Amino acid sequence: MMKHGILIDLTLCVGCYACEEADAERWGHPSSDIHELSSTQNTAVVDVDGVYVSKQCMHCNEPTCESVCPVGAFEKTALGPVIYHEQRCMGCRYCMQACPFDVPRYQWDSLNPEVTKCDLCYDRIREGGQPACVEVCPAEARVFGPLDDLIAEAKRRISETPDQYISHIYGVKEAGGTSVLFLAPKDFAELGLRTQLPDHPLPTLTWAILSKIPNYVFWGTTMLAGVWWITNRRKEVMEYEQALERMEQGNPSRRVNNNDHE
Ligand code: SF4
Ligand code: SF4
Ligand code: SF4
Structure with a gap:
């Protein structure tokens, strides 16, 4: 099965927050004026000096959340999304500590708490649909499709209008590659994205460290x-x-x- 993902072009985003609304509706969460990831917000659009930067699960090719979870509550699917099995979760929150992109949140106020994050609208895309946030974006700042096509499209945009973009597709190599990719008008570090990540998947590193701790x-x-x-x-x-x-x-x-x- 071909891996799918989302290309988010930060040069096109107009900061309308329709994606946040669509995400809230999809999960049955209240809409919010606070643009931050939380247990009721799985995608957030943050204004960084006039550039609207989206935050959400990156759907890593080899997710650290999956590798550290002792009970297999996370699963990288063949289609691309990293999904969460709440019935398996025992609440240790290792995933929150391990995620290189600081994504998973926790329902601290709930009597029966779960970890929360974007699942790339797995139920919708399995049926041949699009993620809700992609479907509503009026500026087409979010594009959904096979990962290889998204990378080709991102390269095409950079080569056709090099003045508009920095020459880097965020997510192709970061932490071993992700299913969410970004194009940006300026340096990703200036936009608050983590740029010091290794090119190899972090799970290898995680296990290398854990295995050295006695007992x-x-x-x-x-x-x-x-x-x-x-x-x-x-x-x-x-x-x-x-x-x-x-x-x-x-x-x-x-x-x-x-x-x-x-
Ligand atoms: S971004 Fe974090 S939560 Fe999402 S798949 Fe990667 S490690 Fe897991
Ligand atoms: S892909 Fe779906 S779950 Fe993820 S942010 Fe968009 S609407 Fe929310
Ligand atoms: S819906 Fe599109 S244009 Fe509006 S904030 Fe989200 S990504 Fe940006």
Whole structure:
């Protein structure tokens, strides 16, 4: 299966935030005037001195979030998106520490918290559609398609209008390559993107470091099993309380008692 991705041309973005709105609608989140990644915002458009810079999951070719997750909650799909399996997640948040692009967020306020990030609209693109944020962009600053075609298109734009772009496609090499690519009118570091990343995938590095910590696997696994138990237990308690509440609502004698208090 051909890998797909998104090319975001920062020279075209007009800062209308339609992509943020489409993303919020897609996930059932409230719309927001705060343009930052959060547990209810999976794409954010940040004004950096008049250039509108998009932030979201880069859908790395070899994602660090996937490699550090002890329970396989992240998966790099054959189609390109890196997706999250919330039912497997035990809440250790290693993915948040490991992501080279500082993307995953956490539902700190939730009783049953999950990690949140863009999934490249996996359900939509599997059906042959486009990501919601791409579909609504009035300036065509976001283009969706096979990764090789996007790279060819980015090269074409740079060679046809070299004055408009710096001669670099961000994401082709960064951290071993990503499925989200950027074109920009000026240096990526000035726009707040991380430019000191190695060209090779970070998972190799992660494992090289972890394997040198004595007893990491034993203590890590023991600690994480504890975290998993607590998270799971909390979920069980919540489900029990909800079931109890439902039973109480369906119990007439209880309803009479409630009315007595009115
Ligand atoms: S950008 Fe971060 S969260 Fe997204 S795939 Fe890469 S490592 Fe994972
Ligand atoms: S691809 Fe989908 S999930 Fe990702 S930012 Fe766009 S609308 Fe949100
Ligand atoms: S919808 Fe397009 S033009 Fe509007 S903010 Fe998003 S990327 Fe920029």
